[in-house]
Amino acid sequence: MKKVFWILSALFLFGACAETKKENKDELKKPNIIYILADDLGYGDIGAYGQTEIQTPNLDKMAEKGIRFTQHYSGSTVCAPSRCVLMTGLHTGHAKIRANSSLPLSEEDVTVGNLLQDAGYKTGVIGKWGLGELNTTGHPNKQGFDYFFGYLSQLRAHNFYPDYLWRNTEKVPLDNEVVYVQEGKLKGRGSAAVEKNEYSHDLFTADALNFVEESADEPFFLYLAYTIPHTNNEHWLVDEHGMEVPDYGQYADKDWPDAQKGLAAMITLMDRDIGKIKEKLEKLGIDKNTLVIFTSDNGPHSEGENDPKFFNSSGGLRGQKRDLYEGGIRVPMIAYWPETIEPGQTSDHISAHWDFLPSACDLAGIEAPDNIDGISFMPELLGEEQAEHKALYWEFNLPNKGGKQAVRKGKWKLVKLDILDPSKTRLELYNLENDRAEQQDVSEQYPEVLAEMKKLLETERTESELFPLYTLNE
Numbered sequence: 001m002k003k004v005f006w007i008l009s010a011l012f013l014f015g016a017c018a019e020t021k022k023e024n025k026d027e028l029k030k031p032n033i034i035y036i037l038a039d040d041l042g043y044g045d046i047g048a049y050g051q052t053e054i055q056t057p058n059l060d061k062m063a064e065k066g067i068r069f070t071q072h073y074s075g076s077t078v079c080a081p082s083r084c085v086l087m088t089g090l091h092t093g094h095a096k097i098r099a100n101s102s103l104p105l106s107e108e109d110v111t112v113g114n115l116l117q118d119a120g121y122k123t124g125v126i127g128k129w130g131l132g133e134l135n136t137t138g139h140p141n142k143q144g145f146d147y148f149f150g151y152l153s154q155l156r157a158h159n160f161y162p163d164y165l166w167r168n169t170e171k172v173p174l175d176n177e178v179v180y181v182q183e184g185k186l187k188g189r190g191s192a193a194v195e196k197n198e199y200s201h202d203l204f205t206a207d208a209l210n211f212v213e214e215s216a217d218e219p220f221f222l223y224l225a226y227t228i229p230h231t232n233n234e235h236w237l238v239d240e241h242g243m244e245v246p247d248y249g250q251y252a253d254k255d256w257p258d259a260q261k262g263l264a265a266m267i268t269l270m271d272r273d274i275g276k277i278k279e280k281l282e283k284l285g286i287d288k289n290t291l292v293i294f295t296s297d298n299g300p301h302s303e304g305e306n307d308p309k310f311f312n313s314s315g316g317l318r319g320q321k322r323d324l325y326e327g328g329i330r331v332p333m334i335a336y337w338p339e340t341i342e343p344g345q346t347s348d349h350i351s352a353h354w355d356f357l358p359s360a361c362d363l364a365g366i367e368a369p370d371n372i373d374g375i376s377f378m379p380e381l382l383g384e385e386q387a388e389h390k391a392l393y394w395e396f397n398l399p400n401k402g403g404k405q406a407v408r409k410g411k412w413k414l415v416k417l418d419i420l421d422p423s424k425t426r427l428e429l430y431n432l433e434n435d436r437a438e439q440q441d442v443s444e445q446y447p448e449v450l451a452e453m454k455k456l457l458e459t460e461r462t463e464s465e466l467f468p469l470y471t472l473n474e
Helices: 005-012 057-065 079-088 112-118 200-214 258-284 353-364 378-382 447-459
Strands: 032-038 067-073 122-128 147-151 164-167 170-173 177-180 191-195 220-225 290-296 330-336 345-347 392-398 402-409 412-417 426-431
Touching: 032 258, 032 353, 057 258, 057 290, 057 330, 079 112, 079 353, 112 122, 112 220, 112 353, 122 200, 147 200, 200 220, 200 258, 258 290, 290 353, 353 378, 402 447, 412 447, 426 447
Parallel strands: 032 220, 032 290, 067 345, 122 147, 122 220
Antiparallel strands: 067 330, 147 164, 164 170, 177 191, 290 330, 392 402, 402 412, 412 426
16 A cells, blocks of 8 residues: 555545444545646746736636645656556557547556546546447446536547537537538547537536535546647638637737737636535535646647737747657646645646656555556655656657657656657757757767667667557558
8 A cells, every 4th residue: 555545545435434323434534636738838838937918817816725846747648648647657668649549548558547546436427438439348438437418539639619529429519510520530530619608627517526426425526628728620611710719808918919819818717626525625615625636738839820929828938739859848747635735835846747657556555556656656746755756758740741750868868859850850848947948969068878868768768559659651
């Protein structure tokens, strides 16, 4: 049993004292977990991480009352592999899904949903799944989740005003009229609305609030995968920018491009609704028994007419979505747990999405699988001695366009680019301790460090037949 289990016993022992009125209440009340994942939110997009234009008072307050991680990383630099990493605790050197695709999780995959479900948790995922559609092995109901509401397909999730969503295996029609792409790989999947009545984000928030209320008397795990602030990449179907939001709210009169008004309004809307969830927990009296984590699936995008430089969305880091520079993979993470996490903390612990699975297992008082890459960050949340990673690893393959790898060990970061074209392949070494923006390649100055880091590029991965990093064109 993990070492934090005794802390859970002390914090959450439920009806075990002599004064209890019901003997069957003398067992551990496991803490609830709400994991909120934004979509394409950059490191610098919220106030707690330096944003000055976009207002995020609820998230800022959570950071003030909880712990803010400054060196937390996403599972990948795009949606599908990042979510696969999050669910399985395996980084992209070992995970099944290593680039954007419609590939589903398999029966052999063990997700955090499976583990918490087996531990007695009611499990739900609301929002964007992207790891398996209807009648596949990757459907969330087959991957440890009792309840699902949202988009199964990440391509359909581009549209914030879809004509339908899924509730478990049932299609839920919505009062929106859409037009679909008529040719190419997005045919019948990519869409945009010509009549907008029901905004999917609003539906997700309402469903999340209902899930929390219905689950208040039992331990629950809610994975709330918001689609904000992703763009609708098919916005050109209706000749609008892709930052879809009901209105621009407090930013309507700003002298900004409409796409930037839309981005700001989306993020502030999400912040408002996270505040609603926090209020619901307090009203139900379960806030002190609920760990809330907020983060993003990768760095900011430059799609749908959005300009990530306008608000400094990368927070001074180099790169954005689809890069393995810091701006593509370093993301905010806030952990909030009243009376358990000491407020006002800032942590420079180096962590990543693949750490969530073992952390959730720690929280539930169960053993994590042996064959994962993650390390529980629960000790960091609780002020205990925290284990460190030997290294963090990422790979990302754009078929026939060039592969990328990155590895971090302590202060050192190595990026390998254009792997598939030997005439262009290059290695870049950075010292993040004094060059967080990755501006100075020091590979020539530190040949021994470079050699050590190059070795990690080989040892931290296994070959994938589905996503061959080195042999795609051979």
